[in-house]
Amino acid sequence: MDPMLVSGFLIVLMLVLLALGVWVALTLMIVGYLGIVLFSGAPAGAIMATTIWGQSWSWALTALPLFIWMGEILYRSKLASEMFRGLAPWLAPLPGRLLHVNIASCGLFAAVSGSSAATTATIGRITIPELTRRNYDARAVIGTLAGSATLGFLIPPSIILIVYGVAADVSISRLFIAGILPGLMLVLLFMGYVAVWASFHKDRIPPAEPKMPFWQRVKATAGLIPIIGLIVCVIGSIYAGIATATEAAAVGVIGALVLSLLSGTLNWASFRDSVAGATRTTCMVTLILAGAAFLSVAMGFTGIPRNLASWVGSFELTQFQLLLALTVLFIVMGCFLDGISIVVLTASVIMPMVQAAGIDLIWFGIYLVVVIEMSQITPPVGINLFILQSMTDRDLLFVAKAAFPFFLLLVAATILLILVPEIATFLPSLMTRG
Template identity: 80%
Template sequence: MDPSIVSLFLIGAMLVMLASGIWVALTLMVVGYLGISLFSSAPAGAIMSTTIWAQSWSWALTALPLFIWMGEILYRTKLASNMFKGLAPWMNALPGRLLHVNVVSCGLFAAVSGSSAATTATIGRITIPELEKRDYDQKMIVGSLAGSATLGFLIPPSIILIVYGVAAEVSISRLFIAGILPGLMLMVLFMGYIMLWSLWNPDKTPAPERRIPLFQRLRATAGLFPMLFLIIAVIGSIYAGIATPTEAAAVGVLGALMLSAVSGTLTWSSITESIAGATKTTCMITLILAGAAFLSVSMGFTGIPRALASWVGSFELSQFELLLALTLLFVVMGCFLDGISIVVLTASVIMPMVQAAGIDLIWFGIYLVVVIEMSQITPPVGINLFILQSMTKHDLLAVAKMAFPFFLVLVLATLLLIIFPQIATYLPSLMTRG
């Protein structure tokens, strides 16, 4: 049968199931089963069982529950409050003052949590009351937090980069290293926008706080050292080639337990809650990945990826035009699906097209994550918006409006990545040389 008709049927079935509220993982499995059983002579049941089993014991996936557990442990520590106390005295001299604490603290917490939602919730519950108490502009408080918390997707150890690495079959270590410079670039862009906004609206920025003596500032900054040590231990061990992502994740869990013990939050209750939270999240992601793996195999039997790649190739699009089209596609999908679902839903169809266009898969992973970060702050399914809505008295659309300038900053970051791909490929290339 014509692959275009097959693809329309399967896409229609997928949309109907997703719209009816069926789990993403089950939708992927059912659509994959329909694709094989209806449009090929292969045994769908046997292929489904072997594919899901092969996916479920993938060694690359062992890092996933460990990094998620690390983030769950740290979520229950005093890490965020220590970050605010340590960063605030140093940010007071910058245009925008303590609004920059949102950006820097989100970047630091992202480097130990790997989750955008956890970053939003953890940093938000500390910085929102503190900034409101100091009479900072409400729109910038919420907007800067919504935008900066998306760094949890990009700065390693990123859960979504692990998912992409498994789906695209590329090195997770190199993906982690590739995310460092783009993550720092985004922090600079966010802080740059805050500075420009502050200079343009001087009446909306509170006066500088009383200058704190250098010794007291250094003493407050000491609260950041344990977290910085954990970041260096996890990311540094991967970059130096001392540990694999899984081994680094184990180091991260041990370090997180030690930090929790030092902060006085390590209790039997916090341990069981963190394990339960990590188990739920890991099971959800693993089930989605298993469904995506089966759908990918199913797509191969139907011939849709090859037909789509040939169809797109017939337009003779340049790399920039292809990426522009994909950006629009991912932004639209991000309005209705979470980031992990976007990665697993599109991997089997998009990857052959990307490889045919000669695009580096490591770079594409970083580009994809930056674009997906936009979905975190776009209604109606922007998870960061939901979290901030629950923390503030604003409705969803008001929060989305506050976050919109930072959405544009993410668009600018995407363009910079496309124009200067070295931002994502330089550090991994050093690993290759080493």
């Protein structure tokens, strides 16, 4: 049978199952199983069993539950409120004033949580009431939070980078290092936009508050020391080559428990809830990865990835044209699927094309995550939008409009990554030389 007809049938089947509300992991397994049964003579049951088992004990996955648990512990701590008090005195003089605290707080919390949704909920819980009380423009408050919280996907330790590393079989430690400069680039883009916007909309920014004496500002900054110390321990140990991603994750969990204990928020209830939350999330992600691994193997038996790569290759697209087409594809998928699902659904088909085009897989992982970040703030399935809608009682359209400028900034960041790939590859290259 024509490979294009086979792939079309399987894609339609997948979309129908997803539309019916079937779990993503089960959808992947069903499509993979039927693909082997209908279009291959291989033993589908045996392949499913061995693939899922092989995927479930992958050493690379051991970092996943630890980083998720670290984020769950910190989510229940006083870390976000300490960050607000520490950052506010220094960022208030900038054009846009305390709106920058949203961005900086999201960047810092992303560096210890690894989750965009957790970053949105945790930082929003602190900054929305504070900025609203100070009469900051509601659309600006929501927009900066929605856009900046996407940094949880990119700035290490990122859960989605772990998922990509497992799916693409590349070094998770190098992916973490590669995400640092693009993450800082996005922070600067967001803060630059806020400064320019505030300069043209001075009437929507409240008057400056009394300037805090220098030593009081220094004293307030003490609240930043714990989180910066944790970031240095986790990411610094990886960059220095003294710890793998899994070992750094264990250090992060211990550090998060100590910080939570010192802040007085660690008790049996919070500990139990953090373990339960991390277990639920880990099980969900691991099951999806197992389904994706099986689908990838099944696609290999049907020959779809090879034929699709040949079909795309027949168009003789340049790297730029291929990346442009993939960007549009991922943006459209992001309107209906979450980031992890996009990675696992496309890995088996996209990776052969990417490798055939000679694109560095470490760079592609960062590019992919930046594009997928857009899915967090695009309706109708933008997770950040739903979280902010529930926190602010605003309608989804209002929240989506507030986040739209940051969607455009993410598009600009994607273009910059394509034009200047060294933004993502420079630090990993230094790590390799070392």
